[in-house]
Amino acid sequence: MTPDARPAKGPLALSPELRQAARRIAQTEHLLVAMDFDGTISPLVDRADEARPLPRSAAAFAGLAALPRTTTALISGRALASLRAVASPPVDTLLIGSHGAEAWLGPGSAELALDEAQRRLLAEVRAVLEEIVEQAPGTLLEDKPAGVVLHTRLATDDVAEDAVAAARSVLQDRKGVFLKNGKRVLETSVVNASKGEGLTFLRQITGATAVLFAGDDVTDEDALGRLESGDVGVKVGLDFTQAEFRVEAPAHVAELLEALLQERSLVVAEEEPGTD
Template sequence: MPIADGLPSRVDDRIGGRCSVLRPVADADVSVQKGDCCSVTVAIDSAFDRAVNAAELLVVSDFDGTLAPLTGDAMRVHPDPVGVAALQQLSELPHTTVAVLSGRDLQSLAKVAPLREPVVLAGSHGAETAGAQETANEQQQRLLHSAADALEAIAEQASGAFVEYKPYHLALHVRLVADQEHASRMLEEAASIAANIDGLSATFGKCIVEIAATTCTKGTWIQSQQQATGATVTIFAGDDVTDEHGFAALQPTDISIKVGSGATGARYRLADTAAISQWFARLAAARAARYSAN
């Protein structure tokens, strides 16, 4: 199976200055743009009133790199308290649905994301949703098992590399590998495993390649939630290559926000976790004021 569901589009996306590699970025119809971390495709304030006044608002945020700065230890992360409080406040407003949609497996996400219902938690790029009963089927488990040994062999090439096991994915992490060029070669080698096993696909992220036994993406999950909630405006904020699937799923009236630097198909850009957290806080205050005035 070709890399990233056979998508031919590849961009030299030097996100974060480490682990650079030629990466597939999104669906073939995504318009990818480059820019520094402070540039914007369109001034984001132009979308603010549309979000505040949406008849039915769906707010979806990635976790790592968006709500919480990236760290070397996945279980020792520090979500921005401003962003967390804002999403919680938004979730309790009328006609407003809030979700955190992560590449982490759901169990890991629930441990590090300090958010409570009615915020929806979704892991494994949307393959797992809190309260649902999804499990990998026998065929998916076999596919992942068939790639595991080869992926572990690649991880053994360098200190700091390791394989993460998720219900629907295997992930090779190389953030802690000192030699960046070797790390990039390891990621490419890992992706080639999926290319040789029908039913698997590979997607690159920040210092990671994920091998998937599912066709679920952040884009397909967002679309299902749009249908379920009847959202008239959807906001999706994310920082990584896998978030491009989510950006591609949005309509022109929706609000896609790239957090940080790197090529993107998102319409808007904010510099970092602090910036998106402050924007969520402004949105929560303004939307709350709208309902309190009615």
């Protein structure tokens, strides 16, 4: 966390200020609605493959995706294949996976390709983590195209801390290996990328004139830190953040998306030919 990180403004449900921000950003020429998935659109779960979007969030997100001059995107630490499987995103939703290392921008998008040195390094990283998991009950590994994730959510606190510390002691100084802390996970990757870079990339390719981004994890701060004047950043949960606004839980994210859909729909309807 950066030294100037601070508690976000407002109460934990949708504050009047956040509702006003949603009303304001709905007026922009081209709106990009970019959301984290786990802990934001979906509640956090112990087993990653059991995550699903809250029905209200999914419905509002799909409604936004169908509007003119509105682009929806998911920016996740998950691999793209995992993200598609659990999120079932609207067909036109853009996807950033593996913390920015993977991108899907529509049919024909190029898949992530590692060179031989990166593939060898990734195998070495996995071997290190396999040894740790064998000695740490309740921990497990998740493979991604550019990395391996050490999950500790099912482990006791002391086992989780020891496992992460052991992994860091071996990998943190290894050239070409990049580590990220998350909620009960340690992300390893042989590609240096971030959600912030993913968000900036999406802004550029869509020509968005304003962005709304919401996320709950430490890695989402990379994206929140890339927001510009006129954007809206929302932190989900109680951790310190760079975001201006905060909500308590994914249920409030659903409320935010519904409010944004209502406001954006009114703006679009007013601009459609033949409407009053």
